[in-house]
Amino acid sequence: MMSYSKFKLAGCWIVTLWGSLLLPVHLAIGQSSQPTVIQGKVAASSDGSPLAGATVSVRGTNQAGQTDDAGRFSMQASIPATLVVSFTGYLTQTITVNDSKSLAIELVSDEEQLEEVVVVGYGTQRKKDVTGSITNLTAKDLVPVAAANSFDQMMQGKVAGVQITQTSGAPGGNVNVLIRGVNSITGGNQPLYVVDGYAIGTGGGGSNLSGYASGSYSVDGAIDASSVTRVNPLSTINPADIESIQILKDASATAIYGSRGANGVVIINTKRGTYGQSTINFEHSSGLQEIQKKLDLMTPRQYAEFVADGRDNAWVFAGGNASDPNDVRGTGQYVKPAFRNPEQFADNGYGTDWQDLIFRQALVQNYQLSATGNRNGIRYFVSGGYMDQNGIIIGSDFDKFNFRTNLDVDLTSRLKLGVSVAGNYSYADVARAEGHLQYRGLISAAVASDPTIPVYDENGEYYSEFSDVLGIPVEHVLLIADEFSDKRKNANVFTNNYLEYRILDGLTLKSSIGVNYTGNQTRLWKSSKIGLATSRTGAAIAGVTRINAINWLNENTLNFRKRINEKHDIDALIGFSAQKNTDDILQAGATDFPTDDVPYLAAGIVSSGTDYMTQWSMLSWFARFNYSFADKYLITGTLRRDGSSRFGTTNKWGTFPSLSLAYRISEEAFLKDITAINDLKIRGSYGVSGNNLIGNYASLGLLGISPIVSNGQVISGISPSSLANDRLGWEKSYQTNLGVDLALFNNRIVLTADAYRSHKKDLLLSVTLPAASGFSSSVQNVGELENKGLEFALNTGNIVGEHFNWSSNFNISFNRNKVLKLNTESARLSTSSYQVAEVGYPIASFRLLNILGIFQTAEEVAANPIQHPKVQPGDYRFQDADGNGNITQADRMIVGNPWPKFTWGFGNNFSYKNLSLSVDIYASHGNDMYFQGGEVSLNAAGVQNQLAIVADRWRSPEQPGSGQIARAIRNDYAFGFSAGTTKYLFDGSFIRVRNVNLAYNFPAAVANRIRLQSLSVFGNVTNLFTFTDYPGYDPEGGTGGDNIGMTGVDFFAYPNPRTYTLGLRVNF
């Protein structure tokens, strides 16, 4: 009840505000004046030629018309009136008419215009006036990647300083976006996304899959697992609706977003109607997806030899003889009799490749229909889309519907109204792809399965030796696919509306209010035909999670723009915003299902459930001041104050200032005459932004329920669940940026270079507390880290001809991340089972036992530190990092990190007449990957099937193999297959031909003949080639999802597919 009344309170002031805004509307509408005939001529500014078919409308009325062949128009209007003149390919012009004399209007062509406008926080700026670091992507940069569910996938490789990783190839799967490196250790690292001015929060949303599968065996586990986000929340924004994307990188650009700007800001603008011609656009594409590469596994014969080898070695280790029969051995050392004659198995080509059972060629289809234009002074963009993507792993499938309506209306010459309504509905079947085979991870089970056994038995049933003491405990992959299900639905309704009132020329008040509603449902099911880790079968369980999220935002800005004496440009803004978010979560689970036929809770006994609500709220004041003198000296200052419900009582409000300067040297007299230089600008900025991505109630000391059983009844005890921290506050990012913009030779060469350093302070760390405190951890503002980097973006027009054009864009980014401070000097925070944050090293550095080689002789063993008295030749030799003479887990040392030394993107666009070809390459260098899947398929334990490289293992000093893989043995006394050694660490560098697109635009004459404005067809291949040494499926894969501390850990992540697409685009 309490929050409801607060909502009403907040609602109250918005109504008041809007009411007071609407009053002048009525006043304005009520004004009366004389109708007059206005006439004139519209011509091109370049050569004065008349423009036929230009649209002339009177703002605030439904008066509109088109120019005739001589460029003339005539219409009735009440003066004073504002005319809006628009024509395709030309900049729209607005003219105030005070008398009835004939007008001569000249329109400036788009191409002559270098004054590209970029959207910055709460406004727009001419690109040439920008003093911060902003990258602008427009439609031409955003070639739709056919199977792209979300726009972030389309940005990959296109923006210097932005690392985009698609960690899951599942339909709608997770994408990580990092702007200028990792900015936070435990808080979120995803940038703030702002759609048409509405901050929708972040991407990601807890898609960490590492613990996903393990928990979903119990009813409570099923409930927990169903809270894991497995569908990228950004997929609610239809890529086809996007007009442009701006990426704000430095503090000068992001500080206006205050406590949410530290990770960078991505501003997305959807398409809106223009005064130009009305068109209807239809687009369709169909594609085929396939696995990029299968893993090269051991042959049946190699497998048989390997199993016997590993188990014999274990039996010898236990004191037996390799020739001893099974009945004297322990079960772990049994060898299947058939494997004693490996020759009976073919060397290759025979046997079961279980990968073929789970991977498939899968269809993706996309339909988009939109209409845009202008009618009676109302500009509209209306779109609808449908996408159906099957995944390349059986049982994965994603369907999505999108709708959007954007309207802009001139109510009077001073008052403008805008309405946006967007809806989205998706449903997904998610495959149980990732994770350990014990948890029935499909990929891991397929790779691990015995290649010598058949898929079906003689009765046509699934064949598995799971429960055979001589077999291996891997469940049949098709049974896994059959008996688990994971279904997700998501509905999203978003509306954002504004009123914009021009109080005076140059002074504008804008007020907007929006609501974003999301309803989300996840349904997990495990039938009774499939079991727990070690059991073949187990009770059926089901878990359901429903989340209703409502977010509202009210923003009010007052903007003043003025050019004084043709030299002084002033652009000032102040604003106020309030936002509140409420998530209602209801979860339940059931078991004891009498049948497997009905996977709904109603068909079982509901045994577990919870219901809770979590909220946050923010209030903000902000201001920005831009001033430029003679287009030469530019200065921008911003200031924001944010108050947030998330932080401690003594630290509720934070202040975020920034200042930036730019100097356009090309405007100086001594450079003005050098025609080769079109633009040369140097920029510098410094500012502070923040990051508030932590739990909603992290500053409070809360109590939780601790149940016990007494007299056979469950009763609830109460116990402390979190430690209070009144001082909890924002993470702060202090960022310096120096940049240069250079355009040469008629803008044929455009270079942007930036250097930056950001120093993050007060990072929120979950500080592990001594167990004696009674708490396991508490969130505190203690950490510091640093990102330093260089970014270059180069756009060149290599060949600009009448028929043939070739342009290139190249960008490269270097980022160095270093942890500067943790809670204590020697502290080491685990960010994953294998990764730590430690002072002096990049965050999420891999800390592992370092393998130096393989012992070849007993003398070598005797001369080196070892972990067990029975270490023998053939076992790994580890580095004794602490120098104490024996090998223990304390010898783990930092051996690498998942962050690339540099990434680059290289795009080339070729066009010949109506044919165009684009090729985009994306590459990452120097990043390490921990192939956790190797713990199953490289462990050399003599159990599961292995990657083919294990066949080349150590067997004897005479047969040392490749030197990479120790001897096969079932025991782990020598850390031979222990998790957390460099055995599983690989170079994750790759170069990927990300996208190849060939398009043909039919000539206008052809299109017109079939009554179309335009017609084009295209063919596209995504992920055509990948060059990498990484042994797993996909060097981009990661099972940590958007948990940045687990970046670079791949436990058989769902691989990214290769996709071949054909499509067509029609305008009519």
Added chain:
Amino acid sequence: MKRTHILASILIAASLSACDNFLELNPEHQISNNSFYQNQNDFERALLGAYSSFRGLYSGSAMLYAAELRTDNAEIHWTSPSTDEMQFEQNALTSTNGTVRGIWNTCLRTISRCNTILNRIGNTEFDEQAKNKIIGEAKFLRAFSYFYMVQLFGEVPVTAEEFSSPEQIAEADLTRKPVDAVYQVIIDDLSSAESLLPSTLNSDKTRASIGTVKTLLGKVYLTRGNFDAAATELSEVITSGQYGLHADYGALFSEGNNNLEESILEIQYVRGRGLGNNYSALFTPAITSMAIFPNNLQGSGRITPSLNLFNAYEEGDGRKDVSVNDSVPLINGNKTYARYAMKFVDWDAVATSDGAITFTVLRYADVLLMYAEALNGLDRTDDALAEINKVRDRVGLGDLDGLDKQTCAQAIENERRVEFAFEGHRWFDLLRSGHTREVVNAYYAGKNQNFSVEEYELLFPVPLAEIELNDDLTQNEDY
């Protein structure tokens, strides 16, 4: 006119924003630290919270790994044991062992919950008797946890503070205290609980009564070699008449064993609520076609009885058939050889990791055998034999007599082994008798295994993660 409207509206917005309570959001679904701990009910619930943490020691595998798997009683019979599990079976623990850390954390968490209760209860006003009962039980749980820890880890951190801010934790003294000092805390807590708890028996055996306190105090004194004090405490339990041996030994470990007269402290479980135990999985074999459970359920064989334990039962000992078994009925009607323990196994479980059979932490037979041990320590060997024989009588074994002090001590040790097999006593009993290395090393040798318990391995390593958090925390020698 218009401008004034707009200005006014901005002012309205501004004044509202000044209302900071827009930013004061409390979780409506959770209880806040500040509004709780007010009345008797709150403290009752907080005490249950402490019991809930205490359960953690027993409900999973921790206590059984620590006290059974490491001894001659049990071994792993499972193809994929984890490194942590192997370390227990082989007595080769490292400071990164997750189970060791779990025990450390669980004990200290229980202690901290008790500290919160004991620190806060003084500031409230409610019925004195009820208050004393809560204080007494909290002190019992705290003492139990310290006792468990001091036997396993030796020196441990001791604090009575309630922590309410990061700063306070940073300033606190959380270094390990000498073993004698820890025992003093334990004895003080139990003596205090003895004086606070009502003399009547609490019919709910999941909660400590005065008899529970005396039993534990007797065990503590016995462990310290103070036979006199131990005998006093234990004889008080016996003469109270509140407890007795249950006639049917087998009934102690199967469905319906709640609140039996033999039970002194127990932990109860229910299925399907996340409040089951793991014994059915731990104790039974990893054989898929077994017919011992409905639904073809399978165990994991992680703690299976050793052949050595099988042979430790005397001929005619009624305990053997209800404690252990070596014949597994299969679905096809055949039988196969595999050893497994039967105590606390829930034969009706829906999932083997979710059993509902009550576990008995302390029971009357323990009191009798401890009393015998104390008497024997006081050179009253004949009186000691009389106590042992009460336990033997129940299971159809003949009386012992005519033993000297040393053979009597050995007889008690043997009796305890079979009486309490798989109940989490063996390791502690061996420690008390000083036989751990001798017995366990002989057991390994008997199995032709190259493992051993070294002197330093009589103590657990301190979890490395805790040492990394707190530089002042020392590691046990040789780890």
